[in-house]
Amino acid sequence: MRSAPASILAVTSEGPTLADQVDPRFGRAGGFVVMELETGAFRYVDNGSSQVLPQGAGIQATENLVKAGAQVLLTGQVGPKAWAALEAAGLKVVQGVEDMTVAEAIQRFRAGEFAFSDAPAH
Amino acid sequence: MRELVILSGKGGTGKTSLAAAFAHLAQGKVLCDLDVDAPDLHLIAEPAVQRSGPFLSGHVAVIDPDLCKGCGACEGLCAFGAIAKQESIFTIDASRCEGCKVCVNRCPEEAIDFQERLCGSWYESETRFGPMVHALLDPGQENSGKLVTLLKAKARERARQLGLDLILSDGAPGIGCPVISSLAQATLALLVTEPTPSGLHDLERVESLCRHFRMPTAVLINKADLNPDYLSAIRSLCSTQGMPLVGQLPHDPAVVEAMVRGEAVTEGPATPFGDEVRHVWGSILHLLDTP
Amino acid sequence: MIVAVASGKGGTGKTTVSASLASVWKRPVMAVDMDVEEPNLHLFLRPTWASAESVHLAVPLLDEDRCRLCGACADFCQFKAISLLGKHLMLFPEMCHGCGGCLSVCPEGALRRGQRELGTVEVGITGEAIPCLTGRLRVGEAMSPPLMRTLLGKAWAQKELEARDMVIDAPPGVSCPAMTAVRGADVILLVTEPTPFGLHDLRLAWKAFRPLGIPMGVVINRAGLGDRNVQGFCEENVLPVLAEIPFSRDVAEHYARGGVLARLDAGMKERFEALAERLERMALEGVTHA
Numbered sequence: 001m002r003s004a005p006a007s008i009l010a011v012t013s014e015g016p017t018l019a020d021q022v023d024p025r026f027g028r029a030g031g032f033v034v035m036e037l038e039t040g041a042f043r044y045v046d047n048g049s050s051q052v053l054p055q056g057a058g059i060q061a062t063e064n065l066v067k068a069g070a071q072v073l074l075t076g077q078v079g080p081k082a083w084a085a086l087e088a089a090g091l092k093v094v095q096g097v098e099d100m101t102v103a104e105a106i107q108r109f110r111a112g113e114f115a116f117s118d119a120p121a122h
Numbered sequence: 123m124r125e126l127v128i129l130s131g132k133g134g135t136g137k138t139s140l141a142a143a144f145a146h147l148a149q150g151k152v153l154c155d156l157d158v159d160a161p162d163l164h165l166i167a168e169p170a171v172q173r174s175g176p177f178l179s180g181h182v183a184v185i186d187p188d189l190c191k192g193c194g195a196c197e198g199l200c201a202f203g204a205i206a207k208q209e210s211i212f213t214i215d216a217s218r219c220e221g222c223k224v225c226v227n228r229c230p231e232e233a234i235d236f237q238e239r240l241c242g243s244w245y246e247s248e249t250r251f252g253p254m255v256h257a258l259l260d261p262g263q264e265n266s267g268k269l270v271t272l273l274k275a276k277a278r279e280r281a282r283q284l285g286l287d288l289i290l291s292d293g294a295p296g297i298g299c300p301v302i303s304s305l306a307q308a309t310l311a312l313l314v315t316e317p318t319p320s321g322l323h324d325l326e327r328v329e330s331l332c333r334h335f336r337m338p339t340a341v342l343i344n345k346a347d348l349n350p351d352y353l354s355a356i357r358s359l360c361s362t363q364g365m366p367l368v369g370q371l372p373h374d375p376a377v378v379e380a381m382v383r384g385e386a387v388t389e390g391p392a393t394p395f396g397d398e399v400r401h402v403w404g405s406i407l408h409l410l411d412t413p
Numbered sequence: 414m415i416v417a418v419a420s421g422k423g424g425t426g427k428t429t430v431s432a433s434l435a436s437v438w439k440r441p442v443m444a445v446d447m448d449v450e451e452p453n454l455h456l457f458l459r460p461t462w463a464s465a466e467s468v469h470l471a472v473p474l475l476d477e478d479r480c481r482l483c484g485a486c487a488d489f490c491q492f493k494a495i496s497l498l499g500k501h502l503m504l505f506p507e508m509c510h511g512c513g514g515c516l517s518v519c520p521e522g523a524l525r526r527g528q529r530e531l532g533t534v535e536v537g538i539t540g541e542a543i544p545c546l547t548g549r550l551r552v553g554e555a556m557s558p559p560l561m562r563t564l565l566g567k568a569w570a571q572k573e574l575e576a577r578d579m580v581i582d583a584p585p586g587v588s589c590p591a592m593t594a595v596r597g598a599d600v601i602l603l604v605t606e607p608t609p610f611g612l613h614d615l616r617l618a619w620k621a622f623r624p625l626g627i628p629m630g631v632v633i634n635r636a637g638l639g640d641r642n643v644q645g646f647c648e649e650n651v652l653p654v655l656a657e658i659p660f661s662r663d664v665a666e667h668y669a670r671g672g673v674l675a676r677l678d679a680g681m682k683e684r685f686e687a688l689a690e691r692l693e694r695m696a697l698e699g700v701t702h703a
Binding site for chain 3: 062
């Protein structure tokens, strides 16, 4: 299923700006750039609360995304537990997004270049 | 990015000695010592630490003796036997406390503090074999796999920074949390075993674990000349489970001799054993490069 | 008395020493394999198995009809075993530590005790009438300590009932599982090898277990292979070397056939009998090293 514009997009990011690199990790990502696609307005959501956990970081990260109102997630890869959590929360996930800036990831998403995943990467 | 994780199930089969040799032979990689409980790779690699940091994980409950009224409610609630009476008050054995927060939550005097737990330290270093990422868990700490996950992430980051595409990880013995965590995102698990009852038994368990997590595996039989019957049994297992056998190495004093010199067995003067290890590495590289 | 045979490094010979000690022990004894991830003791003692029992951890089960999605359980859980994601309360039973906290905070009584299989505890008896208990972790189960605690409870009960001494084969390392295995012992026997890895991990084990205040002794296995730094370390730190087992091809091959080392020959038997005596004396004297 090709990606189509949705309202609120989250990208795992190594920093708070659109020029920062996509963080390929989900659970232990530094944070998320969360953007409202219609207006282009975005903010940075810190994911520190997940990083400190001994286990279940992906689950906490999902909770953080739900609180931020995200509907779509762009990231490198997601583990099986996080996948289950994301699925339950109703988020659509694009994996394999890495080695590019957040800005580029969003642009490619808007252009319909990404496909939604139907399973965790591993 | 390719990651080779070296496991064994059983300890003492030669995982770390061989990891050191592969570290010597491999071009363009980041080394990672994931045996955070009892790391040994650094004894050969001799890392010069560039960066280090504390490893914080989970929490520990601590009773304030001035606030405790000795009611003992906490002791009854603790599922882990961590709380005991000491004279008129109660105390928590940090090594048994799992940081579940039940006692903290229920203490009528709010006498229990919930503190972040310092569990060890991580290190990013340089070695003659290239960059290395390693850690040491403090004694008695829960080896939950979080430190392993942290090290793997650091290794990946370092590799990316340097434009390298191979991570060589020395794993932990057993099949528990740290081993499970070491498999995440790995390309291949190399199982080092020996032809003995324990070697075979433990190989079966770690192979089963890898299969459970759909991790491709290959096998290396070390000290292969110890027992022909078990050698045969392990070869059969490899065949039945479709695991490529990358080599059979004889029991050779060269391994310990090199260790005592602080060298990988492939460093220093050429030995027949060293040559066989080079051959094995070639086979492993081939597997890593084949999707 | 309880002897825990431990080691910082894996593969030094814990199981070899445990099996041999149990086989020469003069008083009634039982052998307990606490290396639940990779239990090997039974491969040498060869007990006839009498029972195998599944061991479970109490984990929460959700009654969706009663759940009002208040999230109190998810807020409480330190291990992310419960998570409230939008309109779904998700359970991750494999993350649960069995603390019971969620069950007690739920205002609706929507959570009840279910179970997760940790593994099995197997009980047997050897041809020499030595009871043998083994814990075997389910492959895929991440946590050892809960199974180890159940195993220890059973072993302790049998020990008291039958008035036996106990030899514990501990898991390698010095983290939580190893600590769980050694902490109740009267004496800890550290098995090492005279190599740089052996010394490094012996030092880790000595530092880790010292605060327990339990007398410790050392067995140097594969003596002759390597260097003499382990002996040096033991001398410096007043850590008694209670036995040395010389490296030999015969010993290695005997082990590779699953043979109990104390039965290799008369010399080896005496070596382990002497070790057993020294251990008893250490336990009685209660000598510790601060």
